[in-house]
Amino acid sequence: MLIEAVERRIRFRLRTGQEVTLRPGVPTELPDSAARQLLKQAAGKVRLVEAARAETLIEPAAPHARPVYWDNADGKRCGPAVPEFRAKTGSGDQERFWVLVTYAGMARWIRSDRLRSARR
Numbered sequence: 001m002l003i004e005a006v007e008r009r010i011r012f013r014l015r016t017g018q019e020v021t022l023r024p025g026v027p028t029e030l031p032d033s034a035a036r037q038l039l040k041q042a043a044g045k046v047r048l049v050e051a052a053r054a055e056t057l058i059e060p061a062a063p064h065a066r067p068v069y070w071d072n073a074d075g076k077r078c079g080p081a082v083p084e085f086r087a088k089t090g091s092g093d094q095e096r097f098w099v100l101v102t103y104a105g106m107a108r109w110i111r112s113d114r115l116r117s118a119r120r
Helices: 032-041
Strands: 002-005 010-013 019-022 046-048 056-060 068-071 077-081 085-089 096-103 106-111
Touching: 002 019, 002 032, 032 046, 077 096
Parallel strands: none
Antiparallel strands: 002 046, 010 019, 056 085, 068 077, 085 096, 096 106
């Protein structure tokens, strides 16, 4: 469940021993049982946040899409690979754009902020 503090920051400890801080306007994902318990104990200080319905759109890439390069998680430049599909996930501040390529025999989703113009 997503919950957030209503007016001011609230700090509490889960049964697992993990300490969690809730802030106003910052939805935080908690296990359902912990969220329900906190909603009971801190009634009026925390609230349930409705998760925005995140649309996911996936469509084929342009037929003659140019090859792309990207930086992987280790900072290594990869590519070239021709995009097969493109996608959009989320909305608003959580909106992200992706391309799907086949590289080194594996399908890979690449987030748009990782794309680069050419090989180093």
